[in-house]
Amino acid sequence: MTLTIKKVSIFLLALTVSGTALAGFHGLTHHSRANCANNETISWHAGHDYWFWVVSRHRRNGEDHQVVQDWALTWRAAAVHWGEGRGGWTVEGHHWMKDTYGRPVEVANEFVADCSIYDGWWD
Numbered sequence: 647m648t649l650t651i652k653k654v655s656i657f658l659l660a661l662t663v664s665g666t667a668l669a670g671f672h673g674l675t676h677h678s679r680a681n682c683a684n685n686e687t688i689s690w691h692a693g694h695d696y697w698f699w700v701v702s703r704h705r706r707n708g709e710d711h712q713v714v715q716d717w718a719l720t721w722r723a724a725a726v727h728w729g730e731g732r733g734g735w736t737v738e739g740h741h742w743m744k745d746t747y748g749r750p751v752e753v754a755n756e757f758v759a760d761c762s763i764y765d766g767w768w769d
Contacts, residue, residue: 678739687739698723
């Protein structure tokens, strides 16, 4: 078994074992997390493509920047700052989609300061 197949298998196993990881398989979900291995804002719904635009604003001790996932027709849009999420960060997540007329609409937003997967996950 190659290393890539092993990684995919482990990822799928983790999703299967974790009940909280299944939300995006059952419906559209929007969430943000702070102070994990990464700071992130993600919208997703497995197997269903939407026009997504995701903005993730990160703040800590006077630092302030944002990560943007530009408009894309996709099942998953993620604005992630890899490796940043260690201590004291807040994340403000904004999730945009296009309505039936192609107009942008902010469909969810949240402000988080912890790594809880719950923030926005089940909303």
